Amino acid sequence: MNAPSPDIPFTAERQRAVVAALRTALPAHCVLFNEEDTRPYECDGLTAYRQLPMVVALPETEAQVVAVLQACRALQVPIVPRGAGTGLSGGAMPIADGIVLSTAKMNRIVAVDANARIAVVQPGVRNLAISEAAAKHGLYYAPDPSSQIACTIAGNVAENSGGVHCLKYGLTVHNVMGVRMVSIDGEIVELGGGALDAPGLDLLAVFIGSEGMLGVVTEVTVKLIPKPPVARVIMASFDNVVRGADAVASVIAAGIIPAGLEMMDRTSARMVEPFCKAGYDIDAEAILLCESDGLAEEVEEEIGRMSAVLKQSGATAIAVSQNEAERMRFWSGRKNAFPAAGRISPDYYCMDGTIPRKRLAEVLLGIAAMESKYELRCANVFHAGDGNLHPLILFDANLPGQFHRAEQFGEEILALCVEVGGTITGEHGVGIEKIDSMCAQFSVQEVAAFIGVKRAFDTAFLLNPNKAIPTLDRCAAYGKRQARGGLFKFVKG
Incomplete structure (x- = not known):
């Protein structure tokens, strides 16, 4: 059986009715409908596909989210939830006869509990802002997508985002303990919570990665972990892509789980090196970045083991970061690969x-x-x-x-x-x-x-x-x- 979809067309009369309904739920400045105001919402990071929304709603509280969903449910108006718009699959692209519901204004960190090692945040809080708030306690939030300076936690929940350190520390689903969301009927639902387990079906795992199709996030409880005292990264060059790829499998087969294990081919290395000056070998066919973190003794031992595996796998050159500045420089090219693409291609x-x-x-x-x-x-x-x-x-x-x-x-x-x-x-x-x-x-x-x-x-x-x-x-x-x-x-x- 196919899924039904709303088929009420977009007309000026329809838009006026939706705007009027939303203005009973939101302050006037939180309802956008003129083209110059809605144009910034026409796409997400997949800019090849664009569509102006009929209306944009910008709730500032959970109660307003409830009211917006109830109004849209009554009028049969499709809703596209939106975070920061950094997604790359068109998940936040508007629907012509629908609204975009942006949670960007709900950007408050509700609490950081250092003893329980959790943070409770609103949906519009940026990924990196969570770690910044937890830093004074020696804690941080592990998932680190390349867009972490801009992407929001609700968007991370919607896409089950990862990042360069997801190999060791997991994706969003492994680091979110609870989600508070509003259903299409305006019902507030809590999935998971601050405890290690929750009664009933594990609907939290179903919800994370559901791309805004099951409910609108209004609060997220995330797990915080201690910041490792030491982190170092190996940069290994290979003269053959196959050898570089096989080296990845060899590292894991050796029983090593690096904090991060990333690969770039020569095209991408040459693309980012002039942009970031990370020190990449632009003549190598492939570059591996392998990070170890933990206590100094643990890191020293793991760096040695990984270096040995990489040499046995055919690495032509190996460099190991000697300080935090050098480690961040090695990572800078990988983190900035997407924007650097603009240097070599329209x-x-x-x-x-x-x-x-x-x-x-x-x-x-x-x-x-x-x-x-x-x-x-x-x-x-x-x-x-x-x-x-x-x-x-x-x-x-x-x-x-x-x-x-x-x-x-x-x-x-x-x-x-x-x-x-x-x-x-x-x-x-x-x-x-x-x-x-x-x-x-x-x-x-x-x-x-x-x-x-x-x-x-x-x-x-x-x-x-x-x-x-x-x-x-x-x-x-x-x-x-x-x-x-x-x-x-x-x-x-």
Whole structure:
């Protein structure tokens, strides 16, 4: 059975009715509807897809969130929840006849409990601000996506964000203890909490990564951990991408779980080095960044073990950070890979797939072959330790057909990820970008189960509709298209 979607068209009369209803729930300055005010909300970090929203709502309190959802439920208005808009899959792209509900104004840190090692924060609090608030207690929040200076905790919850240290410390789902959210019916629901366990079904794990389709976050309780006294990073160069990829598997096979294990190919190293001056070997075919943290003795021993494994794996050069400034310099290139892409290409399309570590070399070689096929360059920079790829497909949107080729390139990368036993996303989410690829990975029965979960939380299908979960009709059409094109398999139920 397909998911229903609202079909009330956007008209000026409709917009006036929605604005009037929202103004009973919010102060006038928190309701935006003129084009010059709504234009900044037309897309998220996936800027290739844009749509002006009918109205933007900016609640400042949980009570106002409740009132907005109740008003929209009564009028059958679709709602797109939005954090900072740094997402890269189009999950926060507006719907023409709907509203964007931004939680940016709800940005207060409610409490930091150093004894319990938790922080309670509102949805609009920036990821990095949590660690800044906890720093005086010697604590920090571990997940560190590259956008952590700007992205908000509710957006992290929606996408189950990770970061360069997710190999050792986990994704958002491993570091969030509780979420307070509002359902489409305006009911306040608490999932998890400050304790180590909560009664009933583990709906918290279902909610995290649900991309705004199940409820609107109004408060998050996160786990804080002690800041390691010492952290050092190895920068290893390889003259062959395959050897670099195999070295990743060798480090893990040796029983070592680095704090971070990242890989960049030569294209990405040459892209970021002039921008960050991180000291990267721009002649290497691949660079690995392997971090160790903990007590000084632990770090010294682990750095030695990792260095030995990397040398045995064929590293042509190894450098180890000698102080905190050098460590941060080594990481600066990896953290700034996305903005640095603008130095060598007018546009880039950032993909996000996850594969088994042992298949890294195979997939990187496959991507290299696709570069020739689609006549587009691709810079590979990714969380190698957990197999989360972020290929940056470089193109020029001003040249006819290039963006379409970039989309096809990205779709084939995701198909390859599925083929080798991986998934179509690691942390960016499905949004609108990968909705067809969902049909490639999951059977009709599995997609129907996803729709069933959505229906259990949102019977009206008003929360972020037509995102993340494809309709069964869409999957059927996708299967026919791919069978005819002969590019990908369609998983039939």
